[in-house]
Amino acid sequence: MSVDYGDDSENYSEDEDIEAIRQRKMAEMQKKAAEEERQREAEAQKRALLRTILTPEARNRLDNLRLVKPDLVQALESQIIALAQTNRVRIPITDEDLKRMLEAIYQQTKKEYKIRFK
The missing domain is CATH 1.20.5 (Single alpha-helices involved in coiled-coils or other helix-helix interfaces)
Structure with a gap:
C-alpha cells in the first residue's frame, strides 16, 4: 500500500x-x-497656518483659484507659508496683497508671442 x-x-x-x-x-x-x-x-496643518496668515477674503480668493489652477495654488500656499515663517511678509495677507502676488507670478510666467508677417 x-x-x-x-x-x-x-x-x-x-x-x-x-x-x-x-x-x-x-x-x-x-x-x-x-x-x-x-x-x-499635513494638509490640516497647512490649512490652519493659512487661516492665521491670510484674511478670509484672501483665503476665499485662493479657494476660488484652486478650482481652476490647483497646482499654482498649492505652490503659492507653500511660498506664502515659507515667507510668513521667515517674517518676510506682513501678516495678515490681505486680498490686495494676494492679488499683487498673483500678478507678480503671472508676469514671471506669461509668454510673449511674436507674430511676423512676411
Missing part, C-alpha cells in the same frame, strides 16, 4: 503562498493608509 503525500504538501505550499500574498497585501494597505493619514494631517 502506498501513501500519496504529494497533494498534501502541494496544498500546504499553496496555503503558505496564499498567506504570504495576503500578508504582503495587508502590509501594503497599512502603509498606504498611514501615508494617506500623514497627508491629511
Whole structure:
C-alpha cells in the first residue's frame, strides 16, 4: 500500500503562498493608509497656518483659484507659508496683497508671442 503525500504538501505550499500574498497585501494597505493619514494631517496643518496668515477674503480668493489652477495654488500656499515663517511678509495677507502676488507670478510666467508677417 502506498501513501500519496504529494497533494498534501502541494496544498500546504499553496496555503503558505496564499498567506504570504495576503500578508504582503495587508502590509501594503497599512502603509498606504498611514501615508494617506500623514497627508491629511499635513494638509490640516497647512490649512490652519493659512487661516492665521491670510484674511478670509484672501483665503476665499485662493479657494476660488484652486478650482481652476490647483497646482499654482498649492505652490503659492507653500511660498506664502515659507515667507510668513521667515517674517518676510506682513501678516495678515490681505486680498490686495494676494492679488499683487498673483500678478507678480503671472508676469514671471506669461509668454510673449511674436507674430511676423512676411
